[in-house]
Amino acid sequence: MDKKNENGEESVNKDGSICGYDSLHTILSANLKPHIYQEVSRLLHGLNCGKPLELVALSANGKALSFEHDFDLQGFCFRADKEFLREPRVVRVGLIQNSIVLPTTLHFLDQKKAIFQKLKLLIDAAGVSGVNILCLQEAWTMPFAFCTREKRWCEFAEPVDGESTQFLQELARKYNMVIISPILERDVNHGDTIWNTAIIIGNHGNIIGKHRKNHIPRVGDFNESTYYMEGNTGHPVFETAFGKIAVNICYGRHHPLNWLAFGLNGAEIVFNPSATVGELSEPMWPIEARNAAIANSYFVGSINRVGTEVFPNPFTSGDGKPQHKDFGHFYGSSHFSAPDGSCTPSLSRFRDGLLISDMDLNLCRQLKDKWGFRMTARYELYAEMLANYSKADYEPQVISDPLLHKKSP
């Protein structure tokens, strides 16, 4: 996506940078006077316990890996108020965003191997940084080829206990880390069916469970319904050694009731591994997850892949425009949102990255007590509304102004 500003200069460059900058945060911090930036940042990122988010002191080994392999590494800290009867419950959480490595024209085995090699480095960086829970991006083992509608990409699908899970189980054990692995799943016990699935690997390398994507997009070039159906796993929350977590996969973030259900089941952190492009969703990206974190009193970790993936054969978007071979730019910008409305700056718009955040999970209940959203919600009213709406004879509750239909004399 090459965009020109009113002076005819490139604003979004071919590499995915914005006027040469990594992110909105870096544009603002580089161009505003410090006291103005401080105020802008307060409005943009909010305050946590009345203060701007503090930086986490990152490990020297993690920093060395990021320097050597040129990926973005940032760390922040969400605090909670001190309580008398509960100890702080601080967990260190990581998000990884990455581009694919090899051209999509090369042998599938080589493409996959190269992604595994890259991921190993990023996961090592998380491990040596003491991350407790780590989430990877949607369909991380493959190019996001669903725009093509070609069935050969189904070859990337794997059973829940397949190669990618085994690869991550070893790293989970090594680093005592819970790892969330969103992949294209093949269910061999149910007729080789395909699903978009997140597998939860426990810190002992065990498989805790899986969640299948509930909402499948039919927008732009996101032709995912050609490959898999809506998930059948409900809204599970996984109780791990480090907290209660859930996964709302990509397009599910546009559905507030999907977020709500994970909250009702007790999630403290909900991950949103995604693959989305600038032209389609960038203005919505910083809003939806943050709103979900506020409305449901939990933390949200949002991840988007990076780069432009070019496919061998051209396809059309069904909009009368010329055929093309790519989706557009996946804009990265992974970030965390907290229940108090604060959020971290985003990772780079175009580089691989690891975002780390310490979060005191006590903040979830503190925000529930403060705002009382669970107590003021009207669940019976909504249940009745939804039950009625689901009936074939439902009629919208609209009360029209009688004068609207009165003929003027």
Ligand SMILES: NC(=O)NCCC(=O)O
């Ligand atoms: N992967 C996926 O669900 N993408 C849909 C596009 C979006 O929701 O922004």
